[in-house]
Amino acid sequence: MRRAIAFVALAALAWAAWDTGADPARLLRGLPWLLDFIRRMLPPDLRVLPAALAGAVTTVEIALLGTAVAAVLALPLGFVSARNVAAPPIFHTARVALNFFRSVDTLVYALVFVAAVGLGPFPGVLAVIAYTTTSLAKLYSEAIEGIEPGPVDAVTATGATRLQVLRFGVLPQVLPLFLSYMLYRLETNIRAATVLGFVGAGGVGFYLQTYLRMIDYPAASTVLLVTVLMVMAVDFVSSRLRRRLV
C-alpha cells in the first residue's frame, strides 16, 4: 500500500515536471541572462526614490485599511461559522460560503474590483477586504471553537443573555487570538498588496511594473529595494506586537 502511494506520488511529480517543461539545463543556459539582468539593475537609480516611497506608503495604506475593515466584518461571520455557537443550519451555510469565497485570491478580487470601480488604490482596498474578511472569519471561528466551555457555562448560569454570554464568556477568551490573527493577516496583506499594482489596483507594484516595462532596470531595483524594506519593517513591528499578545 505504502509503495503504491509512493509510486503514484512520484509518477505525478514526474508528469508535472515533463508537463511544465522543467529542465535544469535550461535554467543553467539562462543563468548568464539572469546575472546580466541583475548587473543591469545596479546601481539603483535613486532619483525615483520619492515615487517608490509614495507607492510603498499607498501599499501600506491599502493593507492597513483593508485589514482593519475586514477584521471588523469578519467578527459576525466568525461567530455564525463556529460550531459551538451557531445553530447547525446557519453554521453549515456559513462554512460553505466562507470556503467558496476564500478559494479566490486577493489578486483575482483585484481584477474584479478594477473592472467594477476603475483603476487606483481603492479597488486594491476592496480586494484586500474581500479576501481577508473570509480568511479571518475562518480563523476567528476556529478560535471560538477552541474555547474552554467551563467559563461559558458559568456565565450562562448567572442568568445572562446570549449576547452577554458572548461578551463575558467567549470574547475574553478569543480576543487576544483575534488580534494576533489580524496582525498576521496584516503581514501577509502587505506582501499581497505589493503585486496589486500589477493589475492596476495601486501601490508600489504599479511602479515596479511600469519601470520593468520601460526597461528602466535601475529604477525598478530602487522600487524593489523599498518594497523589501517596507515588508521587513511591517513584519518586525507586527511580530513584536503579536508576541506581547500571547
Place this chain on the structure above:
Amino acid sequence: MIEVTGLRVVLPPATVALDGVDLSVRAGEFVVILGSSGAGKTTLLRALNRLVEPTHGTVRINGRAVTGARPAELRAVRRQVGMIFQQFNLVRRLSVLDNVLTGRLGYVAPLASVAGRFPEADRRLARECLSQVGLAHLAERRADTLSGGEQQRVAIARALAQSPAVVLADEPTASLDPALTDSIMGALRRINVDRGLTLVVSQHQLATAIEYATRIVGFRAGRVVFDGRPVDVTPSAVAQIYAP
C-alpha cells in the same frame, strides 16, 4: 425551595445519567449529594438550572418552573441560582472583580453591560461579596494569577453576587489540595447559616459530607438510594451508595 419530580436525563448518544429522580429540598437546607463518579451528581446539578436539558420530568425552584420555561423565564430563574464548579470556571483573562460582576448580569441592563458599564451599586455589591470571601485585596488582579483555592473563593463571590436563593456546588473541593477542603466547605456553611441560603453540594468524600451536610442524598446509577440525616448514614447505607 427545589422540587424535582420524575427527572430523567439521557445524554447523547444513549447514556442514562438520571433515571427517575424525585427530590424535594426545603429552604435553608444544606444538602450534600453523595455518590461515586458517574452516579449522576453533576448531571443532577446541571439539570436543576438546565445547563443540561432534562429528557423527562419537572424541576421547580422557588415556586418557578425551570423545565418548560421560555428563555426569558429561564434567565429569571437562573439569576436566583448561584453555581460553583469543580474547575472554578472563572474567565481567566478578566479581573477578579469583573468575574464577580458577571454574577450581576441577570440584573443589569444587558446592552450597557455588554459595553462594560455596570451601575455603581452593582460594583459595590461585587466588592462586598469579594470581602466576604476575604479577597477584597485581589480585586484588580487577573483571575488566572490566583491560586486554585483563591479562584474557588472568587467563584463563591460570583455566586453570592447573584443575590441567590439557592447555591449549587458541583464537587467544589475535588480539584483542590485536601487542606483547602475546610476553607471552601466552611465558606459554603457560612453562606448557609448566615444568609439562610439553600445549598445543594455534590461530594464524593463521605467524611466531608457527614461533617457539613444537614441532609445527605445518596446517588447510585442515576437513582436516589439514600436520603436522610448525616447521623443516619450507616455502614449499610454507605454500601448501598458505593456498591459497584
